Amino acid sequence: MKELVEFIAKSLVDYPDEVNVSEKETEIGLILELNVAQSDLGRIIGKHGRTAKAIRTVLNSASTKRKQKVSLEIIE
Amino acid sequence: MSHMEFTGKTVRDAIAKACEELEVDEALLDVEVLEESARGFLGLVGHRNARVRVRKRDVLKExxxxxxxxxxxxxxxxxxxxxxxxxxKSGLEDGKITQEGALSENIDKSEIVSQAKEFLEGILCRIPVEAAVEVSVVNGSIELEITGDRSGLLIGKRGQTLDALQYILNKSINRETPLEEKTEIIVDTEDYRRxxxxxxxxxxxxxxxxxxxxxxxxxxxxxxxxxxxxxxxxxxxxxxxxxxxxxxxxxxxxxxxxxxxxxxxxxxx
The missing domain is CATH 3.30.1370.50 (R3H-like domain)
Incomplete structure (x- = not known):
């Protein structure tokens, strides 16, 4: 899961080296925290959050496949 | 939206009738008074009903x-x-997709094609799904067909997963290209798009x-x-x-x- 988000995020940003995903295990499932360079935030979120939504949708399909609850947080 | 005419003893009567017949509130009607009522002489000669013309207001259109x-x-x-x-939809910026964009798509795309294929495969193996990607170039746009997974997982509810994949691919492949040279990428599986x-x-x-x-x-x-x-x-x-x-x-x-x-x-x- 972590690799999936990392892979997608790195392909979208200007500074792939600053992409960093950390995992947090909680009672509501796995939480992925995505950190990117400040100037790349817009690329990750997109117009009206469309890119962020698309990433979450793809992540959800992975979550379905692995039968594990996952949510994505984009850290500002 | 058609006009309708109603008559009544007074203008108010006519409007009330209109509301009843059209089953709408008066606020939703455009009313035009065609003729005021006239009492006439001794209520016998020259008596005239009020006539109004109404039109149902279409809020959506307004x-x-x-x-x-x-x-x-x-x-x-x-x-x-x-x-x-x-x-x-989004004003000038997107509107700039001009004919020149379509013409310049004859440029060799082999690099973008392999890049797109690799990227999609990269996403799929990290989901993980066991599937292959077949590529074809149609009218300057790249079509990526995912084969092998027939579970519908990659389509999602109303095609939203497929659309998300397509959107991310378009974003990442066209990240640095100027607007006129963007390559459209279509992602399909299980013949969903058709x-x-x-x-x-x-x-x-x-x-x-x-x-x-x-x-x-x-x-x-x-x-x-x-x-x-x-x-x-x-x-x-x-x-x-x-x-x-x-x-x-x-x-x-x-x-x-x-x-x-x-x-x-x-x-x-």
Missing amino acids: VLEVERPDSRYTNIKPQEFSEIESFS RKQEILRDMALRMSQKAKKSLMPAALNPMPANERRIIHMILSEDKEVYTKSYGEGPLRRIIVYPRKAMPNKRRRR
């Missing part, structure tokens, strides 16, 4: 301005639709039948831009109807108008 058969939309060639749609198109065609034809039969505009459910574009294209071949989109963002929907308007029931002479 918000979005009155529509007319608009040659800009109706005489349009199918390929121009994407331009108009994106133009009206099936979807058939469903949309059926729906479009059904709604145009409805509009033609009832002589009233028929509204479709809100749908995303690419689906609306397909409907516009299909119905542009039908000379008896024309289509327009109304609403903003996810609520934008197509309304099919019959060219033959509803005959006004009680038009004066």
Whole structure:
């Protein structure tokens, strides 16, 4: 899961080296925290959050496949 | 929207009658007084009923301005639709997708093609799905067909996973390219896009039948831009109807108008 988000995020940003995903295990499932360079935030979120939504949708399909609850947080 | 005339002893009576008949609140009616009532002489000679002309106000239309058969939309060639749609949707920036963009797509794409294929495979193996990606270039756009997974997982509810994959791919591949040189990437699996198109065609034809039969505009459910574009294209071949989109963002929907308007029931002479 972590690799999936990392892979997608790195392909979208200007500074792939600053992409960093950390995992947090909680009672509501796995939480992925995505950190990117400040100037790349817009690329990750997109117009009206469309890119962020698309990433979450793809992540959800992975979550379905692995039968594990996952949510994505984009850290500002 | 047709006008209707009502008569009554007084103007108020006539309006009340109109409200009752049309089953709407007075606030939703445009009222035009045609004739005031006159008592006449001793209530015998010269008595005249009040006459009003009312028109049901179409709130939707009022918000979005009155529509007319608009040659800009109706005489349009199918390929121009994407331009108009994106133009009206997000303003100038997206509208710049010009013909030059289409022409320059003859440039060799092999590098982008392999890049797109690798990227999609990269996503798939991290989901993980065991699937292969087949590539073809059609009219300058890259079509990526995912084969091997037949579970529907990659399609998602109403195709949203497929659309998300397609969106991310377009974003990442076209990240640095200027607007005119963007390459369209289409992601498909299990023949979903073609099936979807058939469903949309059926729906479009059904709604145009409805509009033609009832002589009233028929509204479709809100749908995303690419689906609306397909409907516009299909119905542009039908000379008896024309289509327009109304609403903003996810609520934008197509309304099919019959060219033959509803005959006004009680038009004066």
